[in-house]
Amino acid sequence: MVDRDKIQEIVNEINKVIDDAIAYAESSPYPDPAEVQEGVYA
Amino acid sequence: MREVTYLEAIREALWEEMEKDDSVFILGEDVGAYGGAFKVTDGLLKRFGEWRCLDTPLAEMAIVGAAIGASLMGMRPVAEIQFSDFMISAFDQICNMAAMYHYRLGEPVPIVIRAPFGGGFRGGPFHSQCAEAWYCHMPGLKVVAPATPYDAKGLLKASIRDPNPVIYFEHKHLYRRIKAQIPDDDFMVPLGQAEVKREGTDITIVTYSAMLHHSLAAAEEIAKEGVSAEVVDLRTLSPLDKATVLGSVRKTGKALVVYEAHKTFGVGAEVSALIAEEAFTALDGPVARVASLDTPVPFSPPLEEAYLPNRDKILKALRDLAAF
Numbered sequence: 001m002v003d004r005d006k007i008q009e010i011v012n013e014i015n016k017v018i019d020d021a022i023a024y025a026e027s028s029p030y031p032d033p034a035e036v037q038e039g040v041y042a
Numbered sequence: 043m044r045e046v047t048y049l050e051a052i053r054e055a056l057w058e059e060m061e062k063d064d065s066v067f068i069l070g071e072d073v074g075a076y077g078g079a080f081k082v083t084d085g086l087l088k089r090f091g092e093w094r095c096l097d098t099p100l101a102e103m104a105i106v107g108a109a110i111g112a113s114l115m116g117m118r119p120v121a122e123i124q125f126s127d128f129m130i131s132a133f134d135q136i137c138n139m140a141a142m143y144h145y146r147l148g149e150p151v152p153i154v155i156r157a158p159f160g161g162g163f164r165g166g167p168f169h170s171q172c173a174e175a176w177y178c179h180m181p182g183l184k185v186v187a188p189a190t191p192y193d194a195k196g197l198l199k200a201s202i203r204d205p206n207p208v209i210y211f212e213h214k215h216l217y218r219r220i221k222a223q224i225p226d227d228d229f230m231v232p233l234g235q236a237e238v239k240r241e242g243t244d245i246t247i248v249t250y251s252a253m254l255h256h257s258l259a260a261a262e263e264i265a266k267e268g269v270s271a272e273v274v275d276l277r278t279l280s281p282l283d284k285a286t287v288l289g290s291v292r293k294t295g296k297a298l299v300v301y302e303a304h305k306t307f308g309v310g311a312e313v314s315a316l317i318a319e320e321a322f323t324a325l326d327g328p329v330a331r332v333a334s335l336d337t338p339v340p341f342s343p344p345l346e347e348a349y350l351p352n353r354d355k356i357l358k359a360l361r362d363l364a365a366f
Contacts, residue, residue: 040181042150042205 046224049217051191052082052156055198056120058228060090063118066202069096070105070122070156079124080158080217102131109153110140110207118152118202126157126211127171140207141182150205154198159187160252160302161334161350162215166341172251172303172334177209178280178312184233185280187211189254191222193277196231204233213252220255236283238290242272245363246290248313249300250276253351257300260356269364279309287313288321295326296363300356305333327366332359 046054059066067090068083074097077084087095098105102123109119123129129136136155143151161170178185184206188194194212201208239254240261249257254275261271274290276283291297297317299310314329332351340346 039145039148041184042144042152 043223043225045221046191047218048191048194048220049080049082051195051224052198052212053084055195055202056083056086057089059199059202060086060094065116066118066120067094067096068120068122069098069109071098071100071124073097073122078122080214083122102128103135106132106135106140106155109155110135110143110151113151113153114149120154120156120202122156124158125169126159126173127168129155129157129173136177136183136207137180141180144206145182151207152205154201154208154210156210156212158214159211160213160215161339161346162252164341164343164346165339167338170339174211174279175303175308178309182207183280184208184278185211186233186278187213187251188277189213189216189251189275191220192224193231195224196229197233197277200230200233203230208233211251215252231277234278234281234283236274236276236278236286238272238286239275240271240273242270242294244270244294245272245296245298245360246294247271247273247298247300247356248276248287249273250279251302253300253302256351256353257356259353260360263353263357264360264364269360271360282312282316284316284320287316291317291321292324295324296366297325298330298332298356298359298363300332300351302334302351304336305331306336308333327363330359330363332356
């Protein structure tokens with residue numbers, strides 16, 4: 001059975017993934033507008 | 043070479059791609075034990091088993107959602123929607139998920155959604171619609187609509203191998219009516235390439251799917267009156283093969299767009315706008331359209347006949363254009 005500490009551990013892991021992603025996004029430059037049509041198709 | 047029906051060509055494409063690639067599987071309502079509502083998937087369950095030929099509940103959103111999820115895990119699902127009319131129930135999964143995944147996340151979604159469409163068999167308003175324009179309007183989707191057994195097989199194989207979500211519109215009225223010789227060996231028809239099915243010099247007919255056959259019949263008839271009509275079969279609706287359409291119109295100077303969907307806001311409107319924008323100076327007359335009426339598809343036989351385009355309606359439009 002999962003206990004309260006395990007749940008908190010999972011929550012912390014998820015929060016770290018999200019925090020890292022936000023930090024990465026905020027530290028990255030905005031894309032070049034010329035890229036707007038890229039990636040529509042694989 | 044050997045003769046197959048349009049339906050058999052579709053089944054062969056599924057069969058061969060499933061033999062070739064273990065990641066290809068089919069799912070949909072009655073595709074397994076019953077062999078599909080039109081028997082397109084008949085025999086696949088026996089050959090490939092229930093894990094690669096999945097009967098699903100009557101839930102189009104779940105069918106497409108499951109296909110998207112499987113594709114993200116490396117599979118190549120081919121989902122059958124029993125009638126394209128019911129694909130509306132999966133609109134959110136198709137347009138907000140499948141079409142946008144690569145743009146949002148960089149993840150390809152290699153799924154094919156097979157969708158029997160079209161009228162002419164007294165199916166009424168829920169089993170006869172031509173809703174291809176809705177999906178052509180969505181960046182990220184590819185949309186194909188073959189008219190011949192060769193194109194049906196070649197385009198389905200290309201669709202299955204494509205890394206993008208492809209909506210494959212197969213016309214119910216063609217299933218057993220259209221037969222043709224196709225090669226025995228493995229072949230594909232590239233997505234995004236139209237084909238000139240009949241060469242001509244005076245008027246270009248741009249069409250696709252079942253309307254190709256009515257257009258070819260009208261072109262043969264008006265040839266007796268000294269008018270030479272070229273017939274362009276789009277085959278893929280999105281991405282549109284602009285070069286072939288424009289090349290033909292620049293040669294003939296006149297264009298007639300023929301399609302089975304409702305006239306207003308259809309694929310024909312896009313093709314007409316393309317010609318007006320990029321070949322205006324080559325035109326010797328207005329771009330004309332022959333399409334269905336802007337009503338639900340009637341169930342009554344005489345009303346459906348009045349609703350649908352046919353050879354005679356195309357012929358009248360050709361005569362009007364020739365005289366312009």
